[in-house]
Amino acid sequence: MTSDTPRLSAGKLVIATHNAGKLKEITALLAPFGMECLSAGALGLPEPAETGTTFIQNALIKAHAAAGAAQMPALADDSGLSVAALDGRPGVYTADWAERQWFEGKAGRDWYMAMGKVEGMLAEQGPDVSRDAFFSCVLAIAWPDGRQVVYEGRVDGALTWPPHGTLGFGYDPVFVPTGSTQTFAQIDPAAKHAISHRADAFAKLCAEQFGA
Template structure:
């Protein structure tokens, strides 16, 4: 069974492929099929994940998996939320997004540095699937004042796991996968579609 992963991120493809080992599933990235990314016009992680999965399923004629994820900080009214990847602007990179997050927390946070990563993953059997499989994972921690670590991406260097006392960027891949929002969502999604991809 071939499944399209609605992302241009090679790391996500490798992670999904690794976690689907033992199942009768081949995961291909949308770019390998010449599929572009749609505009993310939803107002929630669920809506954006569905938009991306439906776009890929329509253009490929194959089942599709998509995720949408981000960091929600209560002291900032839930920001950056669905705008996490472009918090400092549409062309901003990780460093600029982190810089804005830390500046906003310094100005508006009032000492509350809690943050939660959310990841929603969806699986569509076809573009008109009326009952998509939807999985959610979350990871709550603390936003540190100074970036630490060199692994991962996004806000990982400033997101500290409270139990480990390490940022996500200080964790190796297996340790991060075991705790992260994306790891949780992916395991739940695989459980939800296991019968369909059983070898």
């Protein structure tokens, strides 16, 4: 860590997400360092428009919006699935492919629909199409005074069909990480935390922020 790198102190940290799955994972990863994680959803913070064209841009947009609104440090995660045979799509549009639906007046996403969309596009290319894919994760920390740091992580694997497992979220039921025979949604959460794209990014964050 350089002398001018902004650094977190133990205490409250806003997690700039309304996704319960992400909040649970991030809270577990930061718990050993004395961070009290508060979600943007629980604080009633609005979701900013993710107008960036890269994971870094979108993560910074969310982190700065939360830090400014809550007047405390905020951490944002922007992550997604990139499929080789689809020229890296869905990429930054990973969540958008889930297509917002409305249930009882509330916005949501249909992840099974999203997984089916990816599978359908692969099927159109024939049975020999490459199923190689990777998850990317960018973690951005922003402070109310405008300071910021960014960490990037990645995990490679391949897609499977049909979906398997109920432990994950998003595209986890169709992603098999390299070296495993199970999807992210079948792997025990503790084991997933050790190998995931988010874990890779967090390892870099914790090494610089906490010396871990």
